Each structure stands twice: as structure tokens, then as C-alpha cells.
Amino acid sequence: MVSIGYFLSCEEFGPRELVRQAERAEAAGFERLWISDHFHPWNGEQGQSPFVWSVIGALSEATRLPITTAVTCPTTRIHPAIVAHAAATAAVQCEGRFVLGVGSGEALNEHVLGDPWPPAPVRLEMLEEAVEVIRALHTGDEVDHHGKHYTVENARLYTVPERPVPVYVSAFGPKAAKLAGRIGDGLCSTIPDAGLVATYRAAGGTGPVQGGFKVCHAATGDEGVDTATRLWPNEQLPGELAQVLPTPRHFEQASSLVTREMVADAVPTGPDPERYLDRVHSFVEAGYDEVYVQQIGPAQEEFFEFWKREVAPRIP
Template sequence: MRIGYFLSCEEYTPAQLIEQARLAQDAGFQGLWISDHYHPWNDEQGQSPFVWSIIGALSQVVRIPVTTAVTCPIMRIHPAVIAQAAATSAALHDGRFVLGVGTGEALNEHILGDRWPFAEERLEMLEEAVVVLRQLWRGEYVTHHGRHYTVDQARIYTLPAEPPRVYVSAFGPKAIDVAARIGDGYISTSPDADLVAEFRRRAGAKPVQGGFKGCWAPTEDEGVEIAHRLWANSGVPGELSQVLPSPKHFEQAAQLVTPEMTRKAVACGPDPAGHAEQLKKYEAAGFDEVYVANMGPNYREFIELYRREFL
């Protein structure tokens, strides 16, 4: 199983993200995930740079694959524009760029005042959006009149040697069906062996990527405090993560998550054992690649821990 590093745009400045990417490559991480947000999950996280600017900058400092985890190409940015952004990114990264896509969260996608569609409608929109992406990546003029999107005589001129691969995020049976049909790979943040097996049953031997977060700190208690203060929203259950519209709503919902819940869910502190346990869960579930992120300011120590213990 390959191990990569997860760049969290919600928490770090552009300069910090570039520094982490360089440190991760030097430490031996084999790829990068990068989140694509308009808002952070809460005000305490405090950042959210434009992901396509960061991806361009990354092309000048790393030579390992970069995957968006994940971009939502259905509302905030039209898929015709995402197609151009992804094509340029793949050209800059010499084909090492992967477009990870999903149906998104209202947190980021509602900002233009559009109605937030139900999950099944978002899946339908995602499927059509990927059709638009792939039509445009052929380098021909495209006119498309679909149920959700219109493209009028558009052509992308700057293209990579091969079209970007599209990996699809999915967390349930209906989404797995879509991911298997339209995706070149599968993305998840849950080590669910059943979903991985179902994806492989439907899609064959396509790559499967997963990811999780940890928190390096001098002690476990300090790690729990940092992780809970910054990322208690990770413990918000069910579909709330898809439907809550603003950071303040996530802050309200995260009040239901206790520090002990965070302690049980996140590998905190300097001990590598918790990280090893998480890695084994993803390996046992059948993931080909897993991407790990640090919560909080101690990302240099986190990266060094992985260099020493796992890479």
C-alpha cells in the first residue's frame, strides 16, 4: 500500500501548504491529496486558499502525483471551467495530476445562492459533469445541451499528453454504482471493506484511495486538545456534513462531539502506534493508497514521524 500526504487547505496558508508538500516529498511520501474548499469547516481552522492556484505552485516544487480530494464540479464552478483547470494542472504536472470529484457539500457549493439539490440529483449532475469534462479533454469544439449543463462551442487548447484520470468519491451503494461506471478510480475517507469490495466487483482492478487525519503533539492530551479544537466537525454524523451551509453551523453541530470521542477517533500525540493501527485498517480493507494529514501546527514533526516509522 502506497502512503501519501494530505494537504488540508482549510487549515493552512498557501506558503505552509507548499512547505508541507516539499517536506512530504523529501520524506518519501508517494503522492499528495489536496482539499478543494471555499470555506473552512469552522472559523478556528481559519484558511481556504483557491486550490487551483496551489496546484499550479505545487508543480514547481514537487514531482509526485497530486489528486484533488475532492473537487465538486457541479455548482460553484461549471464543469467546462473545471475541465480547463484540470487540463492545465495535468500539463503542469506532466500527467501526474488526478482529478478527484464528488457531489460536494453545501458548505462550499451554496455560495452563489443556488438551491442545494438532493443527493440523488447531485449524483446525476456529477455524472453529466464528468461527461462534459471528458468531451472537452478531446481538444475538439464541444456543444452540449444536457439536463443540467450547457456548453456552447467550447474548446480547450492547452491539454496534457493524456486526459486526466477521474477518481470518484462515494460513501453509499448508489454513489458506488456511479463511481464504478464513470470513475477511473475510487476515493473514500472511511476504511469500509464492503464498499471497496463492491467497487471492485463492479469496476474491476481500478485504484482505490483512502485518507485519514492524525495530530502530532508532544503528548496525547495536547494532541486531543488540538484535534478537538480544530476538527471536532469530523465527528459530526450522517448527512450533516453535506447539508450544513456555513462554518458557524458546523461549530454548532460539533458541540455534540466530545473530546473523548475525538480521542477514540484520531491518532494523537507522538506515539506511532495509533497511526499504524489506522494504516492497517485501510490496508485490510483493500486500499491501494492512503493519504495522511496532520491537524494543527506540528506538521514538521508529523512528517518526520512518518519518515522514520512508515516510509
């Protein structure tokens, strides 16, 4: 049976609103939370970017729902030893209900300290070493690590959870899915791709598979499409643009090529529950165990009522 979670968007909402949404999601019957980790929003219209670890601290006091970062890049902007420290504390705050979701990142967030943005194979290599560092520190032992990309000396975490923090690896293609199968405790993605899940399983992945998608509940489908096109046109950009464009301004420029019709095709909008149910089912049929839903725009209260009344009772 699939578990349904809510996806908190740090690109679109400030920290207090994110905590309020989490409380509302729990009351509406959502079973878990995803939360994004960004230094910048994707574009100026989204308009927010709180520090995710501060928000997680507040969430740990406001809700009992499990929380996964979707996803943290532990390679460039923040050294993996510091990510290990943050994740261990988050797991203690959440009393074990925390998963560290990691990925190879985007230039949008990771270039801000002036570091070069490496090609995809190097980013995956850095991610693998970063996870090695994080796992070593989560033992609570003193760690010395002198690797190709990272150095850690005489480092020990004194505040660690009773069990090591699960690490789920993000994947959109076969190389990352194979890496997730080798080093991850789970897989996360935003595409309902059975082939991706099969690749993860074939590479040795036995843990849960998480997937997430965006919706825009509104009084009419057109109104929802208008809101989604204004706030999240970047979702429809092709190829590796999301990984290599460096600023929100560049995303705005590229998104000028995204048509309203493209958004209408891709994002469930409006008052008809069937489109929302169809998207959930696409993830279930692809083999996903957990599915997270993000409501675009300000109509959060209306969305939670709609989901609880019209959609949730029809999910098997």
C-alpha cells in the same frame, strides 16, 4: 504494496504553507499528495481557504509528487467546463502527474452563489453529467452539450495533456460507489470500508482506490486530542450533516455536540506509532491502494520527522 501520500488541508493552511508542507512531505518519503478543494473552512478555528487551482500551479513547480484533488465538486459553484479547463492545465503543469478527484459536494462550499442545494440523488445525477462534460472537453475536440443540468456550446480546450486526466470519484455509500465503478478511473474515500471497495469493484471499477485520514502527532496523546478537538470536531458529525450545513458557523454549532472522547477514539494522536500504523493497516485490509495522512495543527515539522523515523519503516 500500499503507497503512502500526504493530505494537504486547504481549510487549515494558506497557500505558501501548503507548498512548504508538500516539499517537506516529499523529503520525508511520502509518495503522492491529496489536496482539498474548499470555498470555506469547516469552522473558524481552521481559518483558511485558498483557491486550490492556484496552489496546484505552485505545487507543480515545487515537487514531483503526483497530486489528486480530494475532492473537487464540478457541479454547482464551478461549471464542469471550467473545472475541465482547470484540470487540463493542472495536468500539463504537473506533466501528467495529476488526478481529478470529484464528488457531489457540500452545501458549505457550493451554495455560495445562491443556487439551491439539491437532494443527494440529484447531486449524483449532476455529477455524472459533469464528468461526461469534463471527459468530452479533455479530448481537445470542440464540444456542444445540451444536457439536463449543463449546456456547453462551441467549447474547445487548446491546452490539454497528452493523455486524458484520470477522474476518480468520491464515495461514502453504495450509490456513490456504484457510480464510481461505472464512470470513474478510481475511487476515493475517507472510511476504511471493504464493503465500499467491493461495491466499486462489482460495478466495474478497476482503477486504484484512495483513502485518507487525519492524525495529530504531539508530545502526548492528550495534547494531540486537544488540538484535534479544537480544529477538526466536524469530522465526527454523523450522517449527512457535512453535506447539508451551509456555513462554518453552523458546523461550529453542530460540533458543540462532539465530545473530546469521540475525537480521542477516532483520531490517532500522540507519540505512539502503533495507532498510526493500525489506521494505515485498516485501509490496506479494506483493499485501498493509496493511503493519505493529514497532520492536524501547527506541529508539521515534528510530524514529518516522527513519520519518517517511527512509522514509515514499519509499513509493509
